[in-house]
Amino acid sequence: MNAETQNSARDHTNNPAPDHTNDPAHDPGYNFAYLDEQTKRMIRRGLLKALAIPGYQVPFGSREMPLPYGWGTGGIQVTASVIGADDTLKVIDQGADDTTNAVSIRKFFRRVTGVKTTEKTAEATVIQTRHRIPEAPLREGQILVYQVPIPEPLRWLERRESESRKMHAYAEYGAMHVQLYESIARFGRITTTYDYPVKVADRYLMSPSPTPKFDNPKMHMNPAIQLFGAGREKRLYAVPPYTRVESLAFEDHPFEVQEWDDACALCGDDKSFLDEVVVDDAGTRMFMCSDSDHCRDRRAAGHRGGAEGAAAEALAAMTGGTDDGSNKDRAEDWAKDREAAQ
Amino acid sequence: MTPLLSVDAVTFRYGKTLACDRIGFDLHPGEVLGIVGESGSGKTTLLNCLAGRLQPDSGTIRYTRANGEAVDIYRLGEAERRFLARTEWGFVHQTPRDGLRMGVTAGGNVGEPLMAVGNRHYENIRHEAASWLTKVEIDADRIDDRPTTFSGGMQQRLQIARNLVTGPRLVFMDEPTGGLDVSVQARLLDLVRGLVRDLNLSAILVTHDLAVARLLADRLMVMRRGRVVEHGLTDQVLDDPHDAYTQLLVSSVLQT
Numbered sequence: 135m136n137a138e139t140q141n142s143a144r145d146h147t148n149n150p151a152p153d154h155t156n157d158p159a160h161d162p163g164y165n166f167a168y169l170d171e172q173t174k175r176m177i178r179r180g181l182l183k184a185l186a187i188p189g190y191q192v193p194f195g196s197r198e199m200p201l202p203y204g205w206g207t208g209g210i211q212v213t214a215s216v217i218g219a220d221d222t223l224k225v226i227d228q229g230a231d232d233t234t235n236a237v238s239i240r241k242f243f244r245r246v247t248g249v250k251t252t253e254k255t256a257e258a259t260v261i262q263t264r265h266r267i268p269e270a271p272l273r274e275g276q277i278l279v280y281q282v283p284i285p286e287p288l289r290w291l292e293r294r295e296s297e298s299r300k301m302h303a304y305a306e307y308g309a310m311h312v313q314l315y316e317s318i319a320r321f322g323r324i325t326t327t328y329d330y331p332v333k334v335a336d337r338y339l340m341s342p343s344p345t346p347k348f349d350n351p352k353m354h355m356n357p358a359i360q361l362f363g364a365g366r367e368k369r370l371y372a373v374p375p376y377t378r379v380e381s382l383a384f385e386d387h388p389f390e391v392q393e394w395d396d397a398c399a400l401c402g403d404d405k406s407f408l409d410e411v412v413v414d415d416a417g418t419r420m421f422m423c424s425d426s427d428h429c430r431d432r433r434a435a436g437h438r439g440g441a442e443g444a445a446a447e448a449l450a451a452m453t454g455g456t457d458d459g460s461n462k463d464r465a466e467d468w469a470k471d472r473e474a475a476q
Numbered sequence: 477m478t479p480l481l482s483v484d485a486v487t488f489r490y491g492k493t494l495a496c497d498r499i500g501f502d503l504h505p506g507e508v509l510g511i512v513g514e515s516g517s518g519k520t521t522l523l524n525c526l527a528g529r530l531q532p533d534s535g536t537i538r539y540t541r542a543n544g545e546a547v548d549i550y551r552l553g554e555a556e557r558r559f560l561a562r563t564e565w566g567f568v569h570q571t572p573r574d575g576l577r578m579g580v581t582a583g584g585n586v587g588e589p590l591m592a593v594g595n596r597h598y599e600n601i602r603h604e605a606a607s608w609l610t611k612v613e614i615d616a617d618r619i620d621d622r623p624t625t626f627s628g629g630m631q632q633r634l635q636i637a638r639n640l641v642t643g644p645r646l647v648f649m650d651e652p653t654g655g656l657d658v659s660v661q662a663r664l665l666d667l668v669r670g671l672v673r674d675l676n677l678s679a680i681l682v683t684h685d686l687a688v689a690r691l692l693a694d695r696l697m698v699m700r701r702g703r704v705v706e707h708g709l710t711d712q713v714l715d716d717p718h719d720a721y722t723q724l725l726v727s728s729v730l731q732t
């Protein structure tokens with residue numbers, strides 16, 4: 135982890151933050167990245183252990199953060215522990231860079247680190263995310279930090295922590311397929327669309343956090359480092375670069391990702407993860423990329439979708455502006471999904 | 477013939493109380509052993525020791541695996557012991573909710589042990605689950621219903637199906653008819669007796685009910701205060717008890 139070695143070796147006081155007119159430099163009232171050095175070291179030790187045992191949940195002493203649980207305090211602590219002054223940070227929520235959550239986390243890190251921030255996946259060295267993996271392929275040297283609400287994939291099945299720990303220790307995962315069985319029995323197919331369980335490096339069962347199963351294949355053999363932090367539950371886990379990540383399935387009901395009959399109304403992409411959005415008061419609905427950076431990139435390269443005139447303008451204004459209800463719907467769907475699984 | 481289970485001097489203490497005092501016996505393939513006694517006799521503690529769920533203070537329990545290898549079950553690591561229990565044994569609890577997942581459908585409950593031993597074909601699992609529901613006299617139409625919608629007798633039959641679906645070589649039963657009405661008990665007993673005979677099951681059954689023991693067990697062990705006071709063929713023990721305590725037990729049944 136080069137971010138780690140750089141960071142611990144660095145003396146921040148002699149290393150002024152990059153000069154960014156929009157970004158206030160590191161607020162001297164806080165230690166670099168808010169957490170004290172001892173806490174960051176403790177978290178980094180946990181992350182190294184997590185990387186050494188891919189998919190294994192490592193307990194850590196989660197700290198109070200200036201945001202309530204549920205706002206990504208686990209991911210923030212992980213980011214704070216691995217980020218260095220030379221890093222470039224991207225924060226996304228549901229694929230978008232400008233939701234309230236993403237904006238406040240980005241502001242927070244600008245203030246407490248002074249690092250450069252970006253909305254471009256390719257420029258970022260650290261990406262903190264909730265709910266999505268960017269469409270653009272990640273590369274070696276990038277770190278993807280996931281905010282995780284519920285790290286234990288066996289929770290729905292086994293409420294006793296002592297027992298689920300044994301199930302992990304002995305790789306007793308047969309019962310995990312019961313969840314998929316129940317879904318097929320009720321709906322004729324596997325309906326789990328978020329937080330779809332995976333097996334990491336052929337050993338540990340892992341929750342991909344509430345990312346859509348559309349993104350599961352991106353976790354497999356990814357060149358980037360994937361780090362997961364659950365603040366309330368005080369757990370860290372990780373997928374090192376180029377690690378096998380397999381989504382559970384049955385032989386006669388193989389794993390499949392979501393597909394849409396539509397393409398993005400703005401950029402015409404029919405392969406990215408699409409959100410359905412309402413574009414006017416008449417309730418006209420259109421699809422657009424959930425990854426706003428990806429969509430902008432495609433449009434910049436000349437790709438166009440079906441939206442025209444006012445609808446296209448309305449949509450473009452929304453790019454990233456995801457407080458339009460669709461994400462609330464998705465968050466609710468996800469909550470229902472979890473409840474049904476309990 | 478090699479015994480399936482060979483138990484030697486198994487002792488378990490709760491503080492100063494000897495719950496099991498140097499218990500020993502052999503169980504042969506295809507045999508059903510009944511362990512009878514009143515509550516506090518140590519029979520349930522013994523069953524838990526035998527089933528790998530409670531490590532005795534001393535003594536050995538040797539089990540002959542399907543591959544012919546004899547293992548001392550408490551010399552195995554916990555992972556291996558759990559694997560053994562999952563792949564070769566069954567355990568029927570007195571209370572169905574202890575042995576079932578109440579939030580999972582009947583099909584999921586019966587299918588889970590198949591998935592736990594690596595079956596990954598949905599249709600095969602479902603087919604096998606439906607067939608087992610029928611064998612325990614539950615309408616296969618109920619396959620997608622949760623056990624919470626079942627009667628107590630049905631729940632117990634579902635638990636039995638869940639235990640037998642993987643074809644275990646040895647089944648432990650703890651008062652399997654315990655909480656049920658008399659008429660429901662009779663039906664369940666008939667069913668279990670039929671399954672034991674048809675599948676040539678080896679089983680260890682704990683019960684306080686001599687009528688249940690007479691119907692199901694080939695041999696009986698009578699326990700009192702942690703000790704075996706009488707051990708023999710079921711009919712002999714019940715028709716011609718030698719031990720004074722067994723005589724008392726038998727006569728109390730006859731009086732009621």
Ligand SMILES: [Zn+2]
Pocket residue numbers: 398399400401402403422423428429430432
């Ligand atoms: Zn697009």
